[in-house]
Amino acid sequence: MQLPRDQERKQLAARTLVVGPITLIVAISGFLLLKNNPMSQILTTLFAILWGTFTVLALFYTMNLIVQLFPIQKYNKIIPFVFVGPAILIIGWYLLIPTVRSLVLSFMNRSSTSFAGLANYKYIFTDATMRTAFGNTVLWLLFGTAFSVFFGLLTALMAERSAIEKLGKTLVFLPMAISMVGAGVIWKFMYAYKPLGANQTGLLNAIMVGLGGNPQNWLGSAPMNNFFLIVIFVWLQTGFSLVVLSAALKGVSDEIKEAARIDGAKEFTILMRIVLPSIYGSIVTVSTTIMLAALKSFDIVYSMTNGLYGTEVLASQQYKQMFKFLDYGRGSAIAVVILLAVSPVIYYNLKEFNKREVF
Structure with missing residues (x-):
């Protein structure tokens, strides 16, 4: 043998x-x-x-x-x-x-030739532009994530009761096929501004002027211009939220919902007491994934405003410091801060995955 x-x-x-x-x-x-x-x-x-x-x-x-x-x-x-x-x-x-x-x-000088200590981190937390970037990043985190999840869940709930469920989901999901830079170019035409009396090429201003109003510089006034940029992010991420949450809704038992209706429960009560708790894990997964995308958001800001008019975020500042100003110390320090910001989100996401025995 x-x-x-x-x-x-x-x-x-x-x-x-x-x-x-x-x-x-x-x-x-x-x-x-x-x-x-x-x-x-x-x-x-x-x-x-x-x-x-x-x-x-x-x-x-x-x-x-x-x-x-x-x-x-x-x-x-x-x-x-x-x-x-x-x-x-x-x-x-x-x-x-x-x-x-x-x-x-991140602890070196701009040319990475000598030790700079905490000078780069001091700059990050004291510079006015960086404070603006921190504040805008928080806006992206809160409103970008919240509205993406909300509209995705709302669309998923409405699609379940619609006769054109597949078509509706397809139309909402379509923007996911577009890159963030491509979406920025599309929405740049939406927000395009020209002075009063000129031919308005931007869709929103054309509608405003057509209704008798004055054209608005949508991207030129902080802090509202940040929300107009977040709209693009929400437009892109709602499709992802819809697909995941719609699949989770399909897994909610119809028998339990029907039993609740027989017991006299209203539809809103069923939603709050049965449906949402049943898909809580999926909501957490979608939220944390979109939060990671919001923390690293760069493409939309770069293609729309290049960070001007008070629209800087951490990722755009990191890019500028590293590749425009050639300050490798500050650029690396901002990258480390972004990494520290996303780490708890990643840890929580993996922890939730582990609870549901994904691994």
Whole structure:
């Protein structure tokens, strides 16, 4: 019985010795070729897709061959890490290392050549523009999240009783297919302003003038311009909220609701006492996910106002300090503050997932 097993291990070892070097040669050669980039853009893209796919499959195959050389008990313990390991390494390389590096840079001067202590953090919490950015970010967090969840839940409840449920949900979800920059360009035409007497190209001002009013500079007056930007965010995120909450509503037992109606409960009471408690977990998930998007919101502000007229948020300030003013110390410090702000939300989200045995 031992002899066939030994023979099989020899065959696996021989196959590993052949496949392993070939995989390494292909991986390194492809990387060097892409680094030198002698091909056209289209050929480079096609080659990167084919080379990347083959290399990943070959690496997994080679690693599986190596693990099969171990006894079956060790194989069962090691094989999960073979498939999860690359993902962990990639996450570590692209997330953990940059995070640590940003933390180090946040204590350095603008050119990262000398230690600056807490000077960058002092700037963040004392500068007038940064205080505006903090205040606007709080507005995005509160109103962006609240209205996105509210309108998503309201639409989901209304769609359940509608004869055009699928069409209605599709129309509400459609903005999710648009990038934030694309949405910013669309709404820029909505908010476009020209002086009184000029031909109004913005939809809102065209309606205002058509009704006999005066055109308004919607994006030029703080703090209301922040709310007009948040409207775009809500327009985009309501579709996501709708899809998740609608699926959760489908899981609420019709028998329980019908029993409540028989007992004389009104529809509002059923909603507050049965429906909402039943989908509480989904509401938390949607809310925390949208909060993360609001904390990192940058695209809409950048494409609409570039942070002017009192519309700065933390993400836009981080971008400007890092890439416009080339102050890597302040930019890294703002990035660390954003990370600290999102960490409790992520922790709470994972905690709720764990309670519902998602993992």
